[in-house]
Amino acid sequence: MARQIAERLKPCPDLRVKAWTSRRDRGVAVWLEGLVDPDRLQEALVSLRERGCEGQASENPGVPSEEVRTITAAVRAVLDGYAVIARDGASGARAWRLSAAPARSVERSENEPTLHGPQEAFIESLAVNLAMVRKRLKSPRLKIETFTVGETAPCDIAVLYEAGLAKPHLVREVRRRISQIRVDYVADSNEVREFINDPRFSVFPTTEETERPDRVVAGLMEGRVAIIADGSPTCLMVPVTFAMNLSSPEDYYMHYSLALPLRLLRHLMFWSAVLLPALYVALVTYNQDLLPTPLLVSVAAQHAGIPFPTIIEALGMMTAFEALREAGTRLPRAVGQSVSIVGTLVIGDAAVRAGLVSPGMVIIVSATGVASFTLPALGLVQAARLLQFPFVLAAGLFGLYGVLMLGMALLGRMASLRSFGVPYFAPIAPTFIRDMKDVIVRAPWWMMQGRPRQFESVERERVPQDAAPAPKKTTWWRWRP
Amino acid sequence: MTTREAVGKRRRAISAAVLCAVLVTGCDYNDIDHLYIATGMGVDRGRQGVRLSMDLVQPGGAGNPATGDSSNAQGNAPDRIVSAEGATFEEAMSTLQAKLFHALYLQHNALVLFSEDAVRDFAPIADALERNRQLRRSQLWVVTPMSAESVFRESTGQREPISLVIRDLVDEASRREACLASDELHVVKALLRPSGVAPLAAVDEGPDGLPEIQGLAYLRRDGKLDIVDRAQLLDNAWWLGRTLDVREAVPWSDGGHRGVIGVHWLRTSTRRVVDTSGGSPRLRVVWRGTGEIERWQASEAMSAEAFTALERAIREDVEHRLARALDHVRAVDMDAFGLANACSEKGIALHPGAWKYIPVEYDIEAHLIHGQLAATTPFARGTEGGAGSS
Numbered sequence: 001m002a003r004q005i006a007e008r009l010k011p012c013p014d015l016r017v018k019a020w021t022s023r024r025d026r027g028v029a030v031w032l033e034g035l036v037d038p039d040r041l042q043e044a045l046v047s048l049r050e051r052g053c054e055g056q057a058s059e060n061p062g063v064p065s066e067e068v069r070t071i072t073a074a075v076r077a078v079l080d081g082y083a084v085i086a087r088d089g090a091s092g093a094r095a096w097r098l099s100a101a102p103a104r105s106v107e108r109s110e111n112e113p114t115l116h117g118p119q120e121a122f123i124e125s126l127a128v129n130l131a132m133v134r135k136r137l138k139s140p141r142l143k144i145e146t147f148t149v150g151e152t153a154p155c156d157i158a159v160l161y162e163a164g165l166a167k168p169h170l171v172r173e174v175r176r177r178i179s180q181i182r183v184d185y186v187a188d189s190n191e192v193r194e195f196i197n198d199p200r201f202s203v204f205p206t207t208e209e210t211e212r213p214d215r216v217v218a219g220l221m222e223g224r225v226a227i228i229a230d231g232s233p234t235c236l237m238v239p240v241t242f243a244m245n246l247s248s249p250e251d252y253y254m255h256y257s258l259a260l261p262l263r264l265l266r267h268l269m270f271w272s273a274v275l276l277p278a279l280y281v282a283l284v285t286y287n288q289d290l291l292p293t294p295l296l297v298s299v300a301a302q303h304a305g306i307p308f309p310t311i312i313e314a315l316g317m318m319t320a321f322e323a324l325r326e327a328g329t330r331l332p333r334a335v336g337q338s339v340s341i342v343g344t345l346v347i348g349d350a351a352v353r354a355g356l357v358s359p360g361m362v363i364i365v366s367a368t369g370v371a372s373f374t375l376p377a378l379g380l381v382q383a384a385r386l387l388q389f390p391f392v393l394a395a396g397l398f399g400l401y402g403v404l405m406l407g408m409a410l411l412g413r414m415a416s417l418r419s420f421g422v423p424y425f426a427p428i429a430p431t432f433i434r435d436m437k438d439v440i441v442r443a444p445w446w447m448m449q450g451r452p453r454q455f456e457s458v459e460r461e462r463v464p465q466d467a468a469p470a471p472k473k474t475t476w477w478r479w480r481p
Numbered sequence: 482m483t484t485r486e487a488v489g490k491r492r493r494a495i496s497a498a499v500l501c502a503v504l505v506t507g508c509d510y511n512d513i514d515h516l517y518i519a520t521g522m523g524v525d526r527g528r529q530g531v532r533l534s535m536d537l538v539q540p541g542g543a544g545n546p547a548t549g550d551s552s553n554a555q556g557n558a559p560d561r562i563v564s565a566e567g568a569t570f571e572e573a574m575s576t577l578q579a580k581l582f583h584a585l586y587l588q589h590n591a592l593v594l595f596s597e598d599a600v601r602d603f604a605p606i607a608d609a610l611e612r613n614r615q616l617r618r619s620q621l622w623v624v625t626p627m628s629a630e631s632v633f634r635e636s637t638g639q640r641e642p643i644s645l646v647i648r649d650l651v652d653e654a655s656r657r658e659a660c661l662a663s664d665e666l667h668v669v670k671a672l673l674r675p676s677g678v679a680p681l682a683a684v685d686e687g688p689d690g691l692p693e694i695q696g697l698a699y700l701r702r703d704g705k706l707d708i709v710d711r712a713q714l715l716d717n718a719w720w721l722g723r724t725l726d727v728r729e730a731v732p733w734s735d736g737g738h739r740g741v742i743g744v745h746w747l748r749t750s751t752r753r754v755v756d757t758s759g760g761s762p763r764l765r766v767v768w769r770g771t772g773e774i775e776r777w778q779a780s781e782a783m784s785a786e787a788f789t790a791l792e793r794a795i796r797e798d799v800e801h802r803l804a805r806a807l808d809h810v811r812a813v814d815m816d817a818f819g820l821a822n823a824c825s826e827k828g829i830a831l832h833p834g835a836w837k838y839i840p841v842e843y844d845i846e847a848h849l850i851h852g853q854l855a856a857t858t859p860f861a862r863g864t865e866g867g868a869g870s871s
Contacts (some may be wrong), residue, residue, distance in 0.1 A: 284513045289588035293520060293645065300513050301540040309512055332523055399510075405499065 001086040001093060002028040004071045005078060011057050015078075020085075022049050027087040028073075035081035037100035044096060048085070063169040076154065109212050111378060117253030119213040126156055132213040133160060137220060140164070147178050149192070149229075153185035157192060159215070160226040167223060167456045173420055174238065184258070189232040196227075198418045203386050205379025206419040208240040215249050223457025225420075239419035239455060241426050243439040245377035246270060251442050259442040266374055267440060273372040273384035277314050278391035278403050280364045284310045286399030294400065296358035311396030313357055317365040318388065320347070325369070339473045426454035503679045516586040520560065521644020523629030524606055526598040527566040531606065533573040534564040534630040535585070536592075536644040560642035564635045570609035582688060587615035592683070593622050593665070594629040594643040603704035611669065618666040621648055624683045624698040626708060632686050647692050651682045654694050658714060661697065661720035668700070676816035676836070677702040680721055683709075699810070699817040707813045709806075716806035719768065719799070723750045728775065731798045733791065742791060744849075746772040753823045754813045758809045762829050764820060768799055773850045800843045811837045 003018045009015055014033045020026065029045060044063050066082075068074045069092040069340060074084045081099035106128065108120035118136075122129045130144060131341045141163045148154045150443055157178060161171050177196040184193065193207045210216060211234045216226045219237040227236040246266045251259040291299065306313060324343035328336040344366065351357045368388060375381045387410070394402035417424035427435035432453045437443035523534035539561050563580055569571030578585050593610065600606075610616060613719040625632050636643045656660035673677035678701050685695040696710040697717050709717050718724050725748050730741040750772035756763040774791070810817045820836040831839075 029653065284512055288511075288513060288586065293518075293589045293591060294641075296513075297517060297520075297538050297540065297642075300518060300538065303513050304540040306514070327653075344689070 001071065001074060001084070005030050005075055005084070007198045008071065008075050009078070014341065018045070020045050020048060025087050027085065027090075029085050030078055030081055031083035031098075032078055032081070035101050036083050040098045040100075040189065041083050041096075044083075044098065046463060059392070060065050064097045066095050066097070068095050103126070112212050112215070112249065112367065112376065113211060113373065114248065114250040114253065116250055118212070118214040120234060122213060122228070122233045123294075124231050126158060126228060129213070129228050129233075130158060130160075131398075133216055133226070134222075136213055136217045137162075142220065145175070147175075149178065149181045150183060155186035156230040157186070158228045160220060160384065161336055161450075162220045162223070164461055165221065165223040165451070165457045167458060170223075170225060170239070170455075174227065174247060178227070185220065186229055186231070189227070189229040189236050191230055191233050192227060193236055194237075202348065202413075202417060202422065203383040204242070204414065205245060205377060205383065206238075206240060208237040208244060208377070209234050209379060210237060211235070212249055218249070218252070218271055221462075222451050224454045234286055239422035241419065241454065242414060242424050243428065245380045246375065247438070248376035256442050263440055263442060266376070268387045269371040269374040270384060271381065273368055273375070273381075273405070274404065275391060276368045276388045277318060277364055277388055278395040279400075280361070281310050281314050281392055282395035282400045285396060288401075298324045299358075299360055302360045305355050306358050307355070310361075311392065313361050314365070314392050314396070315389070317357055317361050318368075318392065321369055322364050345463075395479050401474070424453050429453070430454075484747050492816050497862075511584060511586075513600065515583050517581050517583045518586050519590045519591065520642045521592040521594065521647070522587075522590055523562075523564075523594045523596070523633050524570075524599045524630050525596045526602065527573075528567045529600075530568040530569050531599070532566045532630065533570070533577055534562050534633050535577055536562055536568070536642050537581075537631055538642055559640060560644075562630070564630055570606050574609075587613065589618050590616055590644075591648045591724065593620055594632060594644070594647065595622065595624050595628045595681075597624065597706055597708070598624045599629070600624065600706050600868050601704045602698060602702070603702075607669070607672075608648060610665070616665075619664050621651055622665055622681055623647060623651060624669050624681045624700065624706065624708070625685055626683070626695065627685060632684070635686060636690055636692055636803045643689075643692070647684055650684065650692060650694060654682065657719075657725055657727050658697075658718035659723050659725075661694070665823055671819075672700070672702045674819070675821040675831075676819045678815045678817045678819075680717075680817060681791045699813070699815045700859065701815055705815065706815075713806065713809070714739075716802040717809075719749060719751050719803060719807050721751075725749065729798070733794050742794070743775040744772045744795060745775040746770050747850075753819065755823045755827045756828070757827055760828070762824050762839055764823065764839050766803060766841060766843050768803065768843065768845045769848075770799070770846075771848045771850065788849070794847060795849070796845045799845050799847065803843060804841075807841060820851050822866060 003041075004236060006012065006015055009481065011030075016033050018027075018029045020029055029041070032040065039332050040063075047062060052200045065085075066076050066077070068084060074086075074093055074095070077084050077095035081097075081101050082091050082095035083098050084095050086093040094135065103125040104144050106120050106123055112121075120132065122132065139162065143161055143163045145159045147157045147159065154248050159171075159174055159178065161174075174196070178192070181192065181195045183191060183195070189209070193209070196207070198206050208219070210219075213235075214351060216235050216237065220226060223397070224237050224239065227238070241298055284303070288296055303310070308316070320343075324340060324347075327343070328340035330336070331339055348357075348362045353360060372381050372384050375384065391406055394406040398405070412466070415423070415425050415429055423430055425434065427439060434450060435452050435454060437448055438452070449462055450460055451462060453460070517535075518538040520534050520538055521536035522537070525532040525534070537560060539559060555699075563577060565573050565577035565580060567576050570700050574585075595606075632647075633643050636646070639646050651661055651663070660680045661682040663679070668679040668681060678699050681698045681700055683695040683698040684692045687693040694711065694714075696708055696712075696714050699707045699709070713727060715724070715727060726748060727746050727749070729746060731742055731744050733742045743774075749768065751769075751770075752767040754765045754767060756765055807818065814834070814837075816822075816836045820839055821831050822838070823832050824836070
């Protein structure tokens, strides 16, 4: 068996084969160096040698193991970080789970940072990620199903849901879509997302992507389904709505009165990120009558001497801003921050002084960038970044009319999107009045006893009616000296 | 035809309509660089007919955030005046456009300044202004006794276009005397009513070269103009509506002392009520005001008798002012206070000029707030108005 495994994997300098003998049997252990914990393997082999004839030779009570019956399964086990223990004369072998694959430790979330609440984030190990979810959700109803995807390099994909909460049809649909994925290997959960998305072409994220276990647990408790791919530090949650992309975990970790203005601000900022440059271009090139006179005079003064039409100026600045943002992302962090600051301050200032762009345009493009930074969902940020370009083109070619027409088309498209059957604009369109408590505003927890109606969870109430807290009543406290 | 074909056909038709509409909108493209933004228009009587003076913004001038105070090739003025003449308003406008190498942009025009001469031939000018679709109906119509062009050209030292300075000047004044808010919509509306007279703000160039409110101008539909100077502004303003935050010096005598009492009117309002019970119409002018005694230069607290006397003096003063203003408009034969309008609202059609003979009675009530706000100073005795209770 060892020879056959080596034959399949060669050339493979990190493959290790070690013979072992006991009182009755002898055989070989095969594993890949670096994927197996050498100390535990040594202990297990010593234990195997000493136990001798007790039980099946390759079984070790101290080590979890699986039986492998074919060479293909044995190779897969070796690649998965198992140590395959083969006995001479036996038709099968045991795969000992002694994995010690290199993985980073659990760290703070970098893409979804919050000031309050839990801070830990997923890593690239599926086992660790599942453990992090289990640690937070100690529920016997939490179900985890594993699928293997990838023809050349199989990858484990875990589907998590809370039995009795998630709609069975939803779970079935997730299973169906994942089982239909045909890909040679899975590099990241994004591949899974693109395969299981409802719309084939859409800039809007119809699956929620998160690296925070607390967010996953919150989603599971709403009757949604989580999908985690091995090797990916992010988890996908389905279904998702547009409004959910504008809510941050922090909204639930701070007082609801503070969450209200922040939610409103994010809604405003999303549309600002999409429309602000387009509105500026439309107002400056077509609809100057809508500007107050002092502002128009100021804009005209700023624009005097600029050699480009406003639309070219806007597209140029937006492209430059995107290039700077991309450079800041790709470069090492320390250098990237410097590039962003230098780009924004020095290049912007130099461009204004050189008379290439107007100060107003710099302000507009910068404000658009800042607006996009306020959005908690990375997918929505990217959508806003993409959408601002066609809107600017429409504004430059057709004025406010073009912006209006494109805006209506965009709203129509958004309203037609579905995420695993759930309308993307729910609970706004279609309207679920009860679920409005957690859309633009975030109601106090004691008012949100029901689960979101649009997900059609089996149990609609978070706690049984008889165990629900009594409605808040004003208690008259009288001071008695 | 199947449903699918019908839907496809409808979709194509809608797309074609939208595309056409979209392409048509593209014709309005006009970048801000290629506009001459007009903020004010002066209308004078010229040799050929109408002389127009446009106040155009100079984007590179002073007072803008891009250039600060630095001068440039165009000079440091925030605006420049371009004038042209023509037999008609439209011809003058065409001649003016011919002098400019960018399109004249009138949608931000905030002011039309008529000279006294220009309004003599008011109807064709008003007609042209009303017809022009670029002009906003909210632009102020203001009158000057001198040349509108000279008011524009000779005002110096401004950090913003002169027409915006005049607009702000009138806006600020109309915050106190509402009748000065003479925007085009209100003026035209007043001209079309039975009285046919509209009040307009009158501005003039002050001794320091800056424009200032000269008073109130009454413009009749036929172009007759009468300017009431600033000394009588309050009398007329009380007739024409509400006033806020105005001050008045009321003549006052008590205990052998004579002087004036400063009254700060927080708000006043005037209503005209036509009484038809006696057969012929009678007009009752209901004046209500709330004010505070601002300058009570007495050494002692105000007694009840003194207060009653003061109220009586104020009532007499207000009545005197209203009567004086009415006498003036009767004398110039302009129904500026809308007596014919008031009768018309009651269904009474007056003969031309009959409004002058309508009996008028005054119902004046002044609500005075005194005490806390009345102040004395150590210099009260030495000042002219140092009278008070004794």
